[in-house]
Structures are given as C-alpha cells and as structure tokens.
Amino acid sequence: MKPDLFEAPDYYNLDELLTDEHKLVRDAAREWVKREVSPIIEEYAQKAEFPTQIINGLAEIGAFGPYIPMEYGGAGLDQISYGLIMQEIERGDSGVRSTASVQSSLVMYPIWKYGNEEQRQKYLPKLASGEWIGCFGLTEPDHGSNPGGMVTNFKDKGDHYLLNGAKMWISNAPFAQVAIVWAKDETGRIHGLIVERGMEGFTTPETHNKWSLRASATGELIFDNVKVPKENLLPNKSGLGAPLGCLDSARYGIAWGAIGAAMDCYDTALRYSKERMQFGKPIGQFQLQQKKLAEMITEITKAQLLTWRLGVLRNHGKATSAQISMAKRNNVDMAINIAREARQMLGGMGITGEYSIMRHSMNLESVITYEGTHDIHLLITGLDITGLNAFK
C-alpha cells in the first residue's frame, strides 16, 4: 500500500470552532492512525482479519469510552472529542471504527448509564483499557429494523435468569469477552443483560465471506439455555428506549466517522488528480474531474458543520434522536457517494489495494445499513416533522 500522505481538508477553517484540547485529541488520533493503522489495514482487510495488536493503541488514544468519567477508567472528555476520535479512526478504516464505536457506545455507555455501581466498577475500567472487548446484541435474524419484535427472551428461575435466542450481525462477537444482550422478560419487556464468554450455552460463531468491514470481526450470539446471574441485569433502564439510547450515541459517532472516510477518499483523489497525466496534463485540470472534487469538498464541509453543531447540542444534552438520525443518514450517504466518485477518478488504480478508496467504499455499504438503515433514518425524520408514523 502507498504511504499515508493524508492531509485533512478544512475548507471553512472549522478548526477555529474547536478547543486546543479537541485538536490535541484529534491530532493524536490522526498521528496514531497514520503510524499504526494505515501501514497494516489493507493486509488485514484482504485476509478478513481484525488486527488485534491495535487494541492497546486504541485504548491509549482514548477510543474506548472517551466520555466515560475518569473514575471508571474513561477520559472524561466531551462529545466533540469522542466524535473527532471516531472521525480519525474511520479515516483509517470503518471496521476499526466499528470496534471502537461498539466498545464505547454500545457496551460501556449502557453499563455506565443503565448499570449499577458494582457493574460499572467491574466492567468499565477493563473495557476502557482494552483488556476486555465487548459486543452488543440487539439485531436478530428476523428482526433488524424492527428490534421490538425480538424473540430472544429470559425467564426468572429464582437464583438466575435462563436466556434463550440468537443475535446476528454482531461486531466484535467472535472475540468479545462481554456481550450486552437485549432480551424480553416473561412480560415481554426488553432488558439488558451482561453475558460473559464462558457461560455455558453461549457461543459466538463468526460470520464469514463479507465483502465489507473485512478488517472487523462479525458474528452471531447464540444462547442455548444460558444461566445468567441475576446481578448481570442492567437495572436502571428497560424497554426499547434503553437500546435505542445506546444507538443514539453510536450513530452520533458514525456521523463523525463517515466524515473521516470521506476525507480520506477526497484527499486521495485530489492528490491523484494532480499527479495523473492524461492528454498531456494532470487530470485535475479537466472540468469533469474538478466538478467531482468541488462537489466532494462542498459536501464534506457541509457535513463537518452539521456534525460540529450536533456535537455542541449533544454536549448540552439537547441533541434529539431525530437530529442524530439526520446526521448519520446524511453523512454516510455523503461518504459513500464521495467514495464512488473518488474511485472513478482513480480509474483502474481505484479498485486496487494500493489505495484506500475501494476499501472505504465497500465498508460504507455496511455503515449505510447498520445502526439504522438509510431508509429508516429518513422515516425517523419524516415522523419527526409530520408527527405521522410511517413504520406501522
């Protein structure tokens, strides 16, 4: 793979909207990605393997729960810092960002928000340090966009719960030590349970042959009469709103992450357009190539502003789920379109592993589907502005 020459576009001097600490956090993540992710990621994506050797580094740069308070091993940073870290990691690879998103927003966040003090003390420091990796089980084979229809359930057996069911498309599942599993109790109410690897009847078969997020491990969670200790139930929130609260946090991170992938594709295409000669001049001198590049930087700049504002709202606890949906939908769509256009600009070279574009392009096919599909987010906005529910 080519050396990573990435230069981040900032067309509207948006760095001026960030604090010095935001920039320090972002630049550290950016440097780390250049040093530790870029040189190896293509090889791992090609062989469809998660590079486990980067877990410590991810923890060091604060990718695991940066907004979790320091008393639980987090960094106590704000939401914009979290977003910037996700942006930089996804600039490297969406699969690596997925691992960090899941750990932060889907595992640490629910333990922090919905767990009791004992659960926080037991799990959060180990998750923040990367000693343990977690996963999140909501989606089922027959329940994707409609998670409320889940069939995974648990029964109260006096001194424990008995968990049965299956979850699908679970990032980190094959090697996670901890799973946050959403299941219905005997009354049909959804609760979160902390399931640990090694519990009898709990298996995590890997999903093979993906053409997307190849450097991220995906699997199933299968529960066959798993005895879960009662103290592993997250006590402080139940109902579908609990997992959706986690998804708000993760989708917010994805909105930032997608900008990273888009920036990498744009930067690669811009550099290539100045070097690649055809008809005796650099292809960047042709109007059709300039149109592509000009539209890319326009869309990136719009997404940066949208997302920064969302971060400010989120810092004040004012970002609504619908606002987060809009940013996730817009930014991932923006990124996938930029990846496709950038791929065209590189011609045949664009499909090779010499450049990151095709990998981003394939990764984003997952990102536009997971954590609420592109269409579902549209309907969330539709519901929000009309008050009329198009889901039912």
Next chain:
Amino acid sequence: MKILVCISHVPDTTSKINFTEENTKFDSNGVQFVINPNDEFGLTRAMWFKEKQGAEVTVVNVGTSETEPTLRKALAIGADGAIRINTPATNSFSVAKQLANVAKDGAYDLIIAGRESIDYNGGMVPGMLAALIDANFVNNCINLDVEGSDAKATREIDGGKETVSTTLPLVIGGQKGLVEESDLRIPNMRGIMMARKKPLTVVEANETSKETTSISFEKPTPKGAVKLVASDNIDELVNLLHNEAKVI
C-alpha cells in the same frame, strides 16, 4: 537532574509557505504548527531520562499565546511543567537571551535544544544560549548519556561521529539520533488528561531589543522544466551546459 527542553513552534513540513504585507510577514493562515522536529527528538530523549533516571523535565518556548497548544502537547507527552516567555520569537540572539534568563533562574543541569528550527533554520540558539549561561556545549548531538554530573555525548561531524566527555551543566543542540523517529511519542489520553493539571507558566520577556529585523522574504524561483538528453548524445549535453545553462 533538572532538564530544560527548548521547544520551537514551527509550521508542519507539509505547509504551503506564503508571505503577506508585501513579503514582510509569514502568512500563518491555514498553517498547522508542530513541535520543531529536532526539539521533539530532544524531548523524547528527555522523557527517557525522566523514566530511567528520575529527571524532572520542563519545556520552554519563546512565543505568543498562539504557541501554547505546542507546549500543551509537550506536557501531554510527559513534560512536568512548561514555561512560555511572552514575546514573539524574532531572531536567534533575542531568543537565546530570553531562554538564558529562564535557564539561569531554574538552575537546570541539562538544556536540550534542537540544533536548528525548521522554520528559519538559524541553528544559532543552542550555541548562543550555552555561551550566555556559561555552560558546556555539544552541537549536532546524536546520542547523550548522563551519569551524575558527567555526560558522554556523540556528535555528528563531517563523514563520521565524535564522542566527547563533558560535565553538567550542559547545553546540547540535538537532532535525530538522540532517539529515532519510531521512538517519537504520540500523546495518549492519560497524558492529555494529566496535561490539564500541569503548570504552564507565562513569564514576561525582560528585554525585547532586536539585534536584527527581517526586511523581506522571497521564495526560491520555481524549478524549470527538465530537458532529457540521450546517454549517447554527449555533444548535445555539452552544448546545453555551455550555451543554455552557461555553467561550463
């Protein structure tokens, strides 16, 4: 051991260099600033002394408040404290004089400066500083060990290396070799959080006279097109060198 690391705040090497106000001022618009690479090698070596020999490391910069993010980064990397001397860094001698005041006040045993900054490439501050505080001086330093008050330093010389013994207090002009590029540290989250609580002291410059003042800047003329001459066509090569390039 008390170590003072002098940190210059310089444009990243990928920056596009432009000038404003009729070529009298550097245009910092949109330019990313970083720790001067030669200083960063020194800072990383200082971290080694801190971790292996219990040294206390302070970083110092001569500059306006715009340079503080660079000092914060040095604190996040592991320096114990930072000092900013509040005046623009205009020329080597005035910078050296400001640094000398801080160096004397703090009674540092070892002062590590980069052998030159990559913005104006003066390469004079470390030597001037050593003279001003009457300390020993090793320039172009590529390795440094300290035991008690004895130091052994290796410096790059034309075509080779020279190892010298000297004593503290010592000023070095450091460069790559003190540590390697792969040893340079990325601030980790813990470091960034701890940097919040570390002191960044601002001291006023006590003398701001300028011995030299920049009048104007000029960029090198762009390179012309390359003419390729076939390897068997020596006559044409001689002709071009003689008549066109006029170098022979």
